[in-house]
Structure formats: structure tokens, C-alpha cells
């Protein structure tokens with residue numbers, strides 16, 4: 502049995518062309534490979550506030566429908582801040598085969614004939630399902646707080662949620678033992694020990710499962726989403742990663758998996774192949790020339806950065822009065838191997854730095870002197886002497902001294 506596994510599309514209007522290209526690659530490979538099942542492991546959209554007439558929604562409707570023309574498709578909901586409930590609408594999008602949207606833990610069987618899904622029922626009359634699919638969308642704390650017990654601290658609850666998830670997976674494993682077909686676990690959660698991208702932040706997601714807990718499901722293959730760094734966690738857990746470069750820190754490859762579950766062997770064996778999508782390479786470079794930073798030419802000279810074909814964002818911090826002396830021609834020359842350069846020059850007025858210093862000074866004499874420097878003025882010593890008086894004498898003493 503062949504499964505196409507992708508996740509973390511994070512569809513948003515801003516990157517619609519690139520996302521379209523990457524989804525296009527998935528569709529092309531699906532056409533060539535003719536999988537039996539397409540598993541989308543969460544985070545279809547980048548924002549829960551998605552308009553149904555937006556370019557993002559239209560791209561997803563169009564492309565998921567094309568995928569559903571090739572094979573039955575499971576879409577699980579991802580992080581609530583990304584997918585919200587918008588993704589449920591996908592259930593009404595169909596091709597030749599159905600799309601089943603799963604927003605709650607459940608087990609489904611994939612029918613041998615027709616490619617439809619049915620909820621698993623004990624003692625099901627379906628003689629020989631093609632596969633059993635266990636779906637575990639993002640475990641929301643709200644759900645477990647509601648059903649798992651009240652008055653618990655967040656920390657206890659996180660641990661309890663992980664424990665409840667473990668118990669649920671063990672249950673899934675027990676049911677799977679009754680069926681003689683491949684068992685596919687599709688989930689959107691964090692696994693202990695997985696690599697993160699440099700920039701991915703896991704906000705509000707502290708529920709982490711161990712490989713042992715996942716092992717209790719006794720699945721032939723575990724297709725996960727959520728972590729954007731594509732990786733295999735032995736023996737059979739896979740993150741397909743984000744399909745395009747969502748942020749500058751995602752320097753790893755982007756793509757999706759084709760998994761072959763060989764049913765002829767006991768136990769079943771697995772061959773997985775990663776396919777890359779035509780994602781852009783995004784590289785962010787920074788140098789602070791007001792603080793001894795290297796010139797761009799020097800940064801490029803030592804070969805530390807591989808900018809070949811990349812989209813480079815370069816941030817240069819420079820003194821305002823030295824900005825004109827920057828050799829933009831030479832900088833662009835140094836970056837000529839990049840596909841595109843977004844040059845951002847931050848000009849720092851020296852006054853701003855001096856003004857900050859002004860606030861730190863304690864004595865009035867020093868403040869006046871610093872202010873004069875800033876305005877390029879001379880301060881007569883008599884003024885400074887008067888400032889000293891103001892700080893050191895009582896009011897009537899000052900009156901007397903000045904009035905003399």
C-alpha cells in the first residue's frame with residue numbers, strides 16, 4: 502500500500518505563488534505514483550481568520566480537489582491558531598474520492614472498494630478493509646480540561662494530556678490488533694527529541710509524546726505534522742515538514758513523503774522516500790557597522806554562507822552620516838550568486854545615541870555640556886558654574902549669589 506504524506510502547508514496569500522508551485526509538485530508526484538491514500542497531517546492554513554473567497558482558500562479548494570481525484574484523502578486539523586475550524590469546510594470539497602476532515606481523535610477504515618472511509622465499529626461487517634487509519638489532530642488542552650478533570654494546574658494538565666493521549670494510542674493499538682490490514686497513524690503533535698527549525702516557535706504547544714507512547718499504537722507508519730523540519734524518527738515515525746520556506750530560519754529541505762507499506766512480509770516493512778518541493782531558499786544576513794560588524798564583502802569572502810540561488814535579506818546597520826559612503830555596487834556584487842536580494846539599510850543618527858547617553862548623566866553640568874555637544878554649541882564656563890549653584894545651594898542662597 503502506498504501513502505502520500507504531507508503537512509504544514511500554512512497557506513497564506515503573501516506566498517501564494519510559491520505555495521501553488523509546491524502543491525503543484527505534490528499533485529504531479531501523486532499522479533505519477535498513484536497512492537492508495539493521501540494523508541495531510543495538519544496546518545493547511547496559516548491563519549484561522551481565512552476568508553473563503555481569498556486566494557489562499559481558493560488555491561486549497563482547487564488543489565485538494567485535484568488530489569482527491571487521485572486518491573482518498575484524510576485531512577486532520579492542526580494548531581488551532583492556524584487551522585481553526587476553517588479546514589472543516591474541506592469535507593465538502595470532493596474529487597473522484599472523498600476528503601475526510603478529522604478534528605477529533607477517531608479511527609476510520611479505508612474501504613477496499615471505492616476508496617471511501619467509514620468510522621470503525623467493533624465487529625464491523627466490512628470483510629477486509631484496505632487500511633485502518635487512526636487520526637489524532639492537535640490535542641487541545643481545552644478539550645482535555647473539559648473532559649479530563651477540572652481544577653488542575655496547567656503543568657499537571659500538560660502531563661495528563663500526554664498521558665491521556667498515550668492511553669488513547671494504546672486503545673487504537675488494541676483495536677488495530679483485531680484487523681489484518683496496515684495501520685496508519687496520522688497526527689499533529691510534538692514528539693520528544695524531534696529537531697526544530699531555527700525559527701519555529703511552538704506557542705501554546707507543550708504537550709509532548711514519547712516514542713514509546715506512540716509505539717503503543719502499534720502502527721505500521723506514523724505520519725505527523727507540526728514540526729517544520731522534515732525528519733524520520735526511528736523506527737517508523739515521520740515528519741514531512743513544511744512544504745515551502747515559511748520563515749528565514751527554515752534552511753532545511755522542504756517536501757513530502759511517499760511511504761510504501763509492504764504487506765507481503767510479516768511484520769509489514771516500510772520504504773519511505775522524501776520528495777522535495779520547489780521551495781525558495783531564504784537566507785537572512787545581518788551586519789552592524791556601527792558596532793564593529795564586518796563588511797558584506799568580508800562576510801561573503803570566507804564562504805561561510807551558501808547563497809547560491811537564495812533569496813537573501815540583508816540588514817545593514819550604519820551611522821546615518823556614513824550611509825552615503827556604503828558601496829552598494831560592491832555589496833550587490835558580493836551577493837551576485839543570490840537569486841534576489843532584499844537590502845535593508847538602517848541609518849542610525851549619532852544624536853540618538855548621544856541623547857540616550859544624556860539620560861544616563863546625573864549632574865546638570867554634564868547634561869548641559871552633552872546637550873551643547875549635540876547641538877554643536879559652546880557653553881561658557883559661567884553657565885556651568887550656575888548649574889553647579891542650582892544643584893548645590895538653597896534657593897535663597899542662589900538668589901543672593903546671582904543678585905549680587
Ligand SMILES: [Mn+2]
Nearest residue numbers: 509544727728
Ligand atoms: Mn505548522
